[in-house]
Amino acid sequence: MPTVTAPVPGYSTRGYYSSTWAGIGGGFNSGTGALIQAGTTQDVAANGATTYYAWYEIVGGVGDTGSERRINNLPVHPGDFVGGVGLYTAAGGAQAGVCNFTINTCVSVPLTSSPPGTTAEWIVEAPYSGGILPIADFHSVTFSNSCWALTFVQGGPCSSIRAGGAQPITLQQYAFGAWQNVAIPGALSADGGGFTDSFYQPRPQGPPCGHPGQPACP
Structure with a gap:
């Protein structure tokens, strides 16, 4: 679980937010399909106070929880x-x-859900609450021993991220007047079951083309 801080320089007066989660169904979540996800939240308030907690959520379908549910x-x-x-x-x-795993404690919540989409995800994201929130500086998050299975069997086999045809996704946010990359996943580990997602600090942008001292716009 990462330590989060406010980006420097900052670009929000509302604080900064991040969620780290694993889930199934997010890639093709439409209609009555569901996204089943569980993970942690790491937030930085405008006054610098930090909040960390675990949660789960179902998005879409008959079991939609409406929002994340905190695991207290x-x-x-x-x-x-x-x-x-x-x-x-x-x-x-x-x-x-x-x-x-640091304290050898697990919490599992039984739920009712529509069938999820046929994807598995390992994500660090900027959460959504009335709009996409500004992401906290999470520095880096390493996923390891990650796997998926079409049919779950307790203690049974599962396949690596690489075996599923991994698709890395770069997170962009609008900051300082431009869309900028703020989180970029690295290469898969040698065993295909992990990777590191890293935060990239957005920077103030220079004057746009056509302004004094700048090149002409194409």
Whole structure:
């Protein structure tokens, strides 16, 4: 779990936010499909105060939770080794769970869900609340031992991220008058089951083309 700080230079008076999660169904979440996700939140308030907690959420379908649901009985702290899992059964049952391996404690929540889309995700994101929120400086997050299975069997095999045809996604935000890259995933690890996602500080941009001292616009 990363330690978060406010970006320097800053570009928001509302604070900065980030979520780290694993889930299933996010890539093709449409219609009655569902995204089942679980992970942690790391926020920095405008006054510099930080907040860290675990959560789960179902987005879409019959089990839509409406928003993330905080897991109050699982303490998490910066530097902890934390894992998230989302499961679905053909009977319409689901589970979302978060484990804090640093303290050897897991919490799993039974849920009802529509079938999720056929993707698995490992994400560091800027959360959404009435709009996409400005992302906190999370420095870096390393995912490891990550895997997926079309059919879950307790203790059974699962496949690596690489085996599923990984698609890295760069996060952009509008800051200082321009769209800028703020989070970029690195290459997969040698075993195909992990990668590091890194924060990139947005920078003030120079005057646009056509302004005095700038090149003409194309």
